[in-house]
Amino acid sequence: MKLITAIIKPFKLDDVREALHEVGVNGITVSEVRGYGRQKGHTELYRGAEYNVDFLPKLKLETAVSSDMVERVVEAIIQAATSGKIGDGKIFISSLEEVIRIRTGETGAQAI
Amino acid sequence: MKMMNSRKLMIRLSAFGLAAIPGIALAEDVLDSGDTAWMITATALVLFMTIPGLSLFYAGMVRAKNALSVMMQCFVITCAVSVLWVMYLYSLAFGNDVGGFVGDLSKAFLAGMTVDSLSGTIPESVFSVFQMTFAIITPALIVGAFAERMKFSAMLLFIILWVSLVYAPIAHWVWGGGWLSEKGVLDFAGGTVVHINAGVAGLVAALVLGKRRGYPNHPMKPSNLLLTMVGAGMLWVGWFGFNAGSQLAADGGAGMAMLVTQVATAAAALTWMALEWIRYGKPSALGIVSGAVAGLVAITPASGFVGPMAALVIGAASGLVCYFFVVKVKQKIGYDDSLDAFGVHGIGGFVGAILTGVFVDAGLGGSGLADGVSMADQVRAQFIGAGATIVYCAVVSYVLLKLIDAVIGLRVTEEQEEEGLDLAQHDERAYNLH
Numbered sequence: 001m002k003l004i005t006a007i008i009k010p011f012k013l014d015d016v017r018e019a020l021h022e023v024g025v026n027g028i029t030v031s032e033v034r035g036y037g038r039q040k041g042h043t044e045l046y047r048g049a050e051y052n053v054d055f056l057p058k059l060k061l062e063t064a065v066s067s068d069m070v071e072r073v074v075e076a077i078i079q080a081a082t083s084g085k086i087g088d089g090k091i092f093i094s095s096l097e098e099v100i101r102i103r104t105g106e107t108g109a110q111a112i
Numbered sequence: 113m114k115m116m117n118s119r120k121l122m123i124r125l126s127a128f129g130l131a132a133i134p135g136i137a138l139a140e141d142v143l144d145s146g147d148t149a150w151m152i153t154a155t156a157l158v159l160f161m162t163i164p165g166l167s168l169f170y171a172g173m174v175r176a177k178n179a180l181s182v183m184m185q186c187f188v189i190t191c192a193v194s195v196l197w198v199m200y201l202y203s204l205a206f207g208n209d210v211g212g213f214v215g216d217l218s219k220a221f222l223a224g225m226t227v228d229s230l231s232g233t234i235p236e237s238v239f240s241v242f243q244m245t246f247a248i249i250t251p252a253l254i255v256g257a258f259a260e261r262m263k264f265s266a267m268l269l270f271i272i273l274w275v276s277l278v279y280a281p282i283a284h285w286v287w288g289g290g291w292l293s294e295k296g297v298l299d300f301a302g303g304t305v306v307h308i309n310a311g312v313a314g315l316v317a318a319l320v321l322g323k324r325r326g327y328p329n330h331p332m333k334p335s336n337l338l339l340t341m342v343g344a345g346m347l348w349v350g351w352f353g354f355n356a357g358s359q360l361a362a363d364g365g366a367g368m369a370m371l372v373t374q375v376a377t378a379a380a381a382l383t384w385m386a387l388e389w390i391r392y393g394k395p396s397a398l399g400i401v402s403g404a405v406a407g408l409v410a411i412t413p414a415s416g417f418v419g420p421m422a423a424l425v426i427g428a429a430s431g432l433v434c435y436f437f438v439v440k441v442k443q444k445i446g447y448d449d450s451l452d453a454f455g456v457h458g459i460g461g462f463v464g465a466i467l468t469g470v471f472v473d474a475g476l477g478g479s480g481l482a483d484g485v486s487m488a489d490q491v492r493a494q495f496i497g498a499g500a501t502i503v504y505c506a507v508v509s510y511v512l513l514k515l516i517d518a519v520i521g522l523r524v525t526e527e528q529e530e531e532g533l534d535l536a537q538h539d540e541r542a543y544n545l546h
Binding site: 048 | 331333334392396438443
């Protein structure tokens with residue numbers, strides 16, 4: 001099992017969710033995060049006072065999948081989240097030791 | 113009070129060249145229901161400017177952790193000034209003249225005022241509440257200068273002393289038959305009494321209190337510019353009560369005051385937006401509303417005396433001058449007038465006060481200069497009015513602030529400032545979104 005973590009542009013969320021649904025991903029967790037990378041920040045201006053905003057709003061998606069699904073899931077996220085401009089985000093894949101469904105106590109791939 | 117109405121009447125008559133007719137008798141005051149209906153409405157509009165107009169305008173511009181504190185300050189000022197007004201402020205401003213400087217205490221606790229008391233063609237009760245709403249918004253404007261760092265207790269004490277020792281006398285000088293009205297200073301709705309006065313007090317407060325922690329390097333972004341735009345819209349609408357109401361009658365003068373107010377405000381808003389668009393590449397919402405308020409301020413002293421074309425010029429001039437002051441000069445000098453109470457109200461009020469002396473000229477579409485008064489004379493009178501207000505207000509405000517600082521301290525602690533005044537001073541938050 002793998003934990004797939006994707007950082008994406010906020011406006012791409014619906015596209016990514018649909019794409020994941022199509023490849024059979026049943027659940028994702030989304031958090032609003034801020035980040036700093038190659039996209040850099042932007043400038044805000046209030047009555048002549050200029051502020052550089054370094055951290056930009058992004059969304060972090062997390063989903064646990066069985067190892068054989070990883071390739072399709074990554075492909076789906078890339079397809080849906082690409083805008084072609086700097087700042088489209090990243091995907092991190094890490095090994096997942098165990099998954100447990102709280103309601104039933106099921107473990108492993110059953111619980112995903 | 114009576115003096116003021118006769119003075120206004122004389123100004124109105126002079127527009128028709130009647131002031132020079134010798135021995136003209138002013139008819140006995142009779143209640144006019146049209147005037148009364150309009151003045152009750154106008155009074156409600158001016159109160160609406162402070163709560164919630166100005167309060168929202170300011171709350172949106174401060175950081176989220178201080179948003180409630182500025183609304184609270186405007187609200188308590190409304191309450192405190194209302195109570196003080198009926199106790200003695202009305203009398204200090206509009207009681208019998210004492211040496212041209214202040215009113216006596218003959219009207220303290222509204223002595224002698226009944227349902228039948230008249231002020232011109234309206235009930236004195238209505239006149240008194242109308243003027244009360246001006247005494248409310250003036251100190252509320254100062255809140256913008258010391259926002260985000262002043263102790264609530266010190267703020268309340270300062271405002272109580274300030275309306276008593278600064279606002280009431282200056283209102284008397286200009287509107288209560290005091291020495292500035294004797295000098296022929298024209299201030300229709302309060303460019304000097306309200307805006308220069310509040311702006312200068314704000315500047316002094318900003319200087320005495322010192323900068324907010326981290327200013328100007330730490331970002332201090334407005335918490336909610338939607339509230340600021342809503343508040344600015346309410347100020348604009350309420351301002352018709354302020355300016356057209358200052359005619360104290362439902363007549364052509366009030367109508368013209370309404371027209372010039374609308375025109376000057378729009379011109380100033382567009383000017384500020386255009387300057388920002390040219391300079392920074394984008395027009396901004398905060399910019400256009402800042403320009404609108406600058407225009408409202410500048411047309412205030414002129415609104416009963418000038419025509420619509422002059423209003424365009426006054427609006428554009430005010431938008432231009434206030435823009436450069438707020439965006440350039442303040443940044444350069446580096447004092448921390450949090451929400452630009454001085455940059456918009458002080459500077460805009462000054463621009464309006466001086467230009468009133470120019471555009472009152474009948475040749476420029478105005479209601480006309482008084483007999484034997486040249487434009488240069490009038491402009492000189494306007495400078496005297498503005499200058500006297502600036503000096504008196506600055507000196508007394510400075511002394512009051514220093515005294516309060518020595519006795520109870522003006523500023524919250526650094527920790528409290530970091531935490532935000534909402535929690536530090538009120539144990540509440542403006543936003544509990546989670």
